[in-house]
Amino acid sequence: MTIPQQGIDADDLRARMERYRGNDGDAAGARLFSLVYATRSDILDVAKDAYGRFFSENALNPMTFPSLRRFETEVLEIAIELLHGPAGAAGSMTSGGSESLLLAVKTARDWARLNRPHVTAPEMLLPVTAHPALLKAAHIVGVEPVIVPVTDAFVADMEAARSLVTDNTVLVVGSAPQYPHGVMDPITELAELAASRGILCHVDSCIGGFFLPWLEKLGREVPPFDFRVPGVTSISADLHKYAYAAKGASVLLHRSRALRRHQYFVHPDWPGGLFGSPSVLGTRPGGAIAAAWAVMHYLGAEGYLDLTRRAMDATKRMADGVREIPGLRILGNPVMSLLAIGIDERHADPVDLNVVADRMLQKGWRIDRQQRPTSLHLTVSPAHDVLAETFVADLREAVAHVRSSGEQAQGPSAMYGMLGQLPDRAFVGDALLDFMDGMDSMPTMLEG
Template sequence: MTRIPAKGRPWPELRAELEAAKGGDFSWRDARIPVFVFHLDDALTRVQQEAYCAYWTENNLGQRAFPSLARLEGEVRAMGLRLLNAPEGGAATFTSGGSESIYLAMRTARDWARATKGISTPNVIVPRSAHPQFSRAGHDLCIDVIRVPTTRADLRADVAGMEARIDADTIMLVGSAPSFPFGVFDPIAEIAALAQSRGLWMHVDACVGAFLAPFAARLGHPIPAFDFAVPGVTSISADIHKYGMAPKGASLLLLRDGALQEHQWFRFDDWERGHYQALVAQGTRPGGAVAAAWAVMNHLGEDGYLHCARLVMDTKARLVAGIRAIEGLSVLEPSELSIFAYRPAEPGLDLESLVAAMTRRGWFISLLAEPAAIHLVINPSHHVSADRYLADLRAAVAEVRARGARGQAQAATY
């Protein structure tokens, strides 16, 4: 049991304790974590920290008190809308992360369908590879979320399967750009055309791809169209705190038609304090998250994002080639952007032992469940650790093969 200490303790002592507390963590600074963290270098980290601290105390709930935050947030929203080819009249909301952006998209679609079509028992159809947040939001919002198996050999959404599930209560179709499990783009243009032909809301979950795919495309990588350039795309979730390289707490929900925000507002008067209104699901919001996103986007600029995209795509190619060259391992195909998975493909080389051998070498291992495989989300800093990773992987495979030992199974938790 612990409790607030009766007497406060000096900061230097606590700072040392915090630093020591990290002793058992895996090192993101040495690029040993293949998920959760998006890091470029110490210089960008300094920009993130100083910009966040410049608005350390300001509350983004109070934009009348802090008009500078309204302006900075407006610029971040405008940059996102432009990047994703929103037409004139598009609108965006600055949220705390991908999960809130998805929640708001579903809540807005629900209230739009209720107001314009009288649908009171709505359902949303998503590929099974879509993020769990769609189902969580569905649970919270009383929307039935139908997950359609990704049966196609290319791991993408099964559009015909999704179409077969549409009924009179369907309000929204979803595609990922790309999906988190496989890193492939769903056929966004096909899903959007289907949505358009049935008068449905089409949401693109580009939480992963929004701030990477446009720059990878400019570098010549074959990236399918996934944004508002695709007719029929109604809304997009786009995380600035992933490949936008901002510190955590920054995402956008973008709408093709700003008039749809009428269904997004929560407006309330029935208490003594007067009118309350919000587009987001939060109350108090950190001003620092807005200031840091604004600073990172302006500091990196397009050339900085191209640099990040080059690092990510080159490192991924290097890792994929290196893993393919290790006998007994196979890389899941296709893998389009920055996410990929690989697994043992010979008897006697079991996944659990390989995971244990890599963990012993200081690598945090993230797992895909179906099929059982090791899962990586490449961030720009991985370019410094890729060669070490491959060397350790070669050694781990040799060790497991030599011992023929079986390790402890580890569940593929997020």
């Protein structure tokens, strides 16, 4: 591909883009169970309109665009209230969960440099189920990750956590909930452990932060996880997940402004001027900030309560349906709209879930595959409310087909299943690098 000598007509461009997206996941049709949080079209329209209105604005310098500063401030105030931040709590908007988590780890490192100067090799405790973005953050900022095993319920093993904390530990992390199985780590106990050692505790609530508060308001039991828990010093929560904002938008909240200062980067000696940045990004797209503000105000509390109710209703019907399919079970005790479908080991004729996922893909359902143990992951959105029974019926047929046909995994499914079982994880890591390195040479499978 080279740049065209002459520009292409706008109508032709649109037609080509639509052709290119011909094999994309069907987010609008709610046949996708990750990456996109499908909801009503009017909410999407509000987000698009707000994003477009502030498409060119840049939040790098909030003094130039005070509107963006106001949008961000009000979004943060709403988030702090929802997560019960105390007086003096503060935060920043980021481009997504990965940036929020990176800044949380950077904050802990810089806080330790000032408050625990004896630590020369900082460590952070995190469960094996914690999001890999935390491992990426640890790698980037030079903090050693110490992995905490999980119990049979897939939550952080507190006995192991207590044995792993050392004088070098500067941060303890828990998930609310963790992504693979939708269960809540014991945040109260993790925060107590951190407080007893005088260190920081971060709660990764990127997927639950704008869902669990509404779930609690609906009368559902939600284990303590936010700033009401003593010892919790920071929380990340993504706006572009269950707040239904445009990609990419997240918040990182701190218990105090003093903590937030460790998140920042400043450079007073640049010839180009005094430089300060609250986040990893320099240029911060104004559209994402404006869209988050607009959607939150458009929906209001009543709108979020309704969407949460619909998502949970769909989740329950799907979970109940899965439990009725011989050979399948729901892993753990999910607290919200995340489900992991696993194998019921008591069944005499287990099926290969990777093959089941292939069969579901033929029916238009895109389901993520997981490992250790093998499972299929569902992130349920409000738009799945009208499709819950259809999904369960298709899944029941897929399981029956795979069981009766004896169909074996082929192609990518076979490779994925094999890599998940190999004991040599360094080899698996190299295979992942090879896969990523080859993405730009894969056939695009464009139609037309």
